[in-house]
Amino acid sequence: MKTTHPEKTPVRLKGVGNSLCVMLDPMTSADHLRTELEKLFTGLKNEVENARVTIDVGAPEGYDELIDELGRYLKETFKVGSVERARRKKPRSRRIAAESKVDRLRRRDMERSWHDYRTDVLMLTGRVRSGQKVTARKHLLILGDVNPGAEVMAGGDILIMGSLLGTAIAGHPEGNENIILALDFRPTQVQIGSYVAAGLPASPVKVTEFAHVENGNIVVENYLEANPFGRLPWPQAR
Amino acid sequence: MDGKIIVVTSGKGGVGKTTATASIGAALALEGKKVAVVDMDIGLRNLDVVMGLENRIVFNIVDAVKGRCKLKQAAIKDRRIDNLFLIPASQSDNKNVLDPEEMVRFSSMLRRHFDYVFMDCPAGIERGFENSVAAADEALVICTPEVAAVRDADRVIGLLYARSITPKLVVNRIVPALVERGDMLSHVDMVDVLSVELIGLVEMDDQVVVSTNTGVPLVMQKTSKAGAAFRRIAMRLNGQVDLPIQVPEASGGLFKKFRSKFGLKK
Numbered sequence: 347m348k349t350t351h352p353e354k355t356p357v358r359l360k361g362v363g364n365s366l367c368v369m370l371d372p373m374t375s376a377d378h379l380r381t382e383l384e385k386l387f388t389g390l391k392n393e394v395e396n397a398r399v400t401i402d403v404g405a406p407e408g409y410d411e412l413i414d415e416l417g418r419y420l421k422e423t424f425k426v427g428s429v430e431r432a433r434r435k436k437p438r439s440r441r442i443a444a445e446s447k448v449d450r451l452r453r454r455d456m457e458r459s460w461h462d463y464r465t466d467v468l469m470l471t472g473r474v475r476s477g478q479k480v481t482a483r484k485h486l487l488i489l490g491d492v493n494p495g496a497e498v499m500a501g502g503d504i505l506i507m508g509s510l511l512g513t514a515i516a517g518h519p520e521g522n523e524n525i526i527l528a529l530d531f532r533p534t535q536v537q538i539g540s541y542v543a544a545g546l547p548a549s550p551v552k553v554t555e556f557a558h559v560e561n562g563n564i565v566v567e568n569y570l571e572a573n574p575f576g577r578l579p580w581p582q583a584r
Numbered sequence: 585m586d587g588k589i590i591v592v593t594s595g596k597g598g599v600g601k602t603t604a605t606a607s608i609g610a611a612l613a614l615e616g617k618k619v620a621v622v623d624m625d626i627g628l629r630n631l632d633v634v635m636g637l638e639n640r641i642v643f644n645i646v647d648a649v650k651g652r653c654k655l656k657q658a659a660i661k662d663r664r665i666d667n668l669f670l671i672p673a674s675q676s677d678n679k680n681v682l683d684p685e686e687m688v689r690f691s692s693m694l695r696r697h698f699d700y701v702f703m704d705c706p707a708g709i710e711r712g713f714e715n716s717v718a719a720a721d722e723a724l725v726i727c728t729p730e731v732a733a734v735r736d737a738d739r740v741i742g743l744l745y746a747r748s749i750t751p752k753l754v755v756n757r758i759v760p761a762l763v764e765r766g767d768m769l770s771h772v773d774m775v776d777v778l779s780v781e782l783i784g785l786v787e788m789d790d791q792v793v794v795s796t797n798t799g800v801p802l803v804m805q806k807t808s809k810a811g812a813a814f815r816r817i818a819m820r821l822n823g824q825v826d827l828p829i830q831v832p833e834a835s836g837g838l839f840k841k842f843r844s845k846f847g848l849k850k
């Protein structure tokens with residue numbers, strides 16, 4: 347195990363809060379440790395009263411007497427709430443701890459990954475007409491139609507809640523992961539990142555379709571059938 | 585008088601702006617309104633030819649705008665219709681002789697003298713277009729059932745909205761039989777894309793050419809379907825907004841009846 351006591355001082359404080367973890371070198375004499383603890387706890391003043399204190403001697407077992415003695419001293423002198431021995435993580439429990447860290451991250455992702463996310467969506471209503479050009483730094487959402495001869499361009503995804511008849515350029519300049527979606531998908535041309543597609547056969551009936559890059563080709567699919575994002579395990583900011 | 589300036593425009597050339605200007609102008613004049621039709625196609629004038637007035641031209645719009653003549657001198661009275669006046673284009677000048685500011689000033693004078701002023705806009709979206717829309721209160725966008733015409737009309741509609749002018753759409757040169765067979769864009773599809781108010785549907789009609797050659801205004805020819813359609817457009821412009829829009833139908837009603845009977849008509 348790598349040493350946790352790199353400094354000269356035999357007593358160190360690991361965390362301040364309602365739980366204080368004191369790391370100490372059990373090879374030092376009890377008296378010396380007590381003096382060091384006195385300095386440390388006097389400096390913390392009111393924070394120590396009723397606090398939960400754990401003592402870490404750098405080993406999972408042994409030194410029980412020393413811990414008891416120091417504990418009694420701390421309770422009497424500084425009125426700390428409780429004193430326990432720190433539980434050293436055994437290899438297996440460390441893995442569990444690592445997993446629980448993933449769990450924590452996952453739970454945070456599932457429940458609030460978007461909370462502090464400043465999203466960049468340009469949302470427009472209306473019709474983009476021939477000769478007009480709309481450019482969005484990131485995602486572009488249009489409640490309306492894009493006419494033939496019009497161009498919509500985005501650094502991210504393009505979502506058209508209406509008919510896409512003009513040209514759509516998503517993932518500009520090189521976002522090959524981005525998509526172009528329209529409730530009525532009949533574009534003149536689409537570009538995603540570095541890929542270009544034109545002359546896509548129009549579906550006989552109006553269905554919601556989206557274009558994305560797959561194996562170096564732009565592929566257009568029925569959005570509800572493919573449901574590309576419905577498979578993601580939890581909502582994620584995009 | 586506080587007249588209305590209406591620009592007739594299309595983007596694409598040859599779709600019927602001049603025909604529409606002459607016909608709607610004549611129809612409104614026949615309704616008793618005092619109307620001026622202005623040929624803004626400087627360098628390529630032809631509204632005068634369509635109206636059979638080319639031999640009466642002495643002064644033109646450039647003269648009038650530049651103050652080289654009085655408005656009265658440049659406005660040529662129609663041969664048949666009393667309240668109808670033509671302000672012809674100059675054939676020798678270039679479109680850049682006029683600018684939008686001059687047109688705004690000139691138009692305020694036109695408003696004082698006429699109930700309706702129609703600006704026959706040249707094709708394109710350059711200076712001639714700018715000059716024509718500069719002072720316009722309303723716009724008629726003429727479009728034929730062709731993909732290219734729709735594309736250009738769409739462009740022009742965007743430019744008009746950018747100038748706070750709400751355009752109205754005229755679909756010209758419709759061949760009902762072709763539309764029914766699915767070989768020609770239907771006005772429904774056009775309105776879908778252009779999404780502006782439709783003000784009239786005009787059929788392809790041989791009488792248009794006949795009228796140009798004889799000088800008898802289209803709207804005075806009783807048998808002309810196009811003439812009737814332009815008359816109805818004029819009435820709608822003149823406040824009869826509830827006048828229903830008639831959809832041109834192919835002759836041979838029997839076939840149509842069968843289709844609707846069997847529920848095939850869409």
Ligand SMILES: Nc1ncnc2c1ncn2[C@@H]1O[C@H](COP(=O)(O)OP(=O)(O)OP(=O)(O)O)[C@@H](O)[C@H]1O
Pocket residue numbers: 594596597598599600601602603604625705706707756757758786787788789790792793796810
């Ligand atoms: N409804 C119609 N039926 C048959 N022919 C038509 C109709 N409307 C227009 N035309 C014909 O189409 C041609 C073009 O019409 P017109 O000159 O009015 O178009 P324009 O838009 O003014 O053209 P430009 O852009 O050159 O000014 C003319 O020969 C005209 O006679």
Ligand SMILES: [Mg+2]
Pocket residue numbers: 601602603625630704705706
């Ligand atoms: Mg013309």
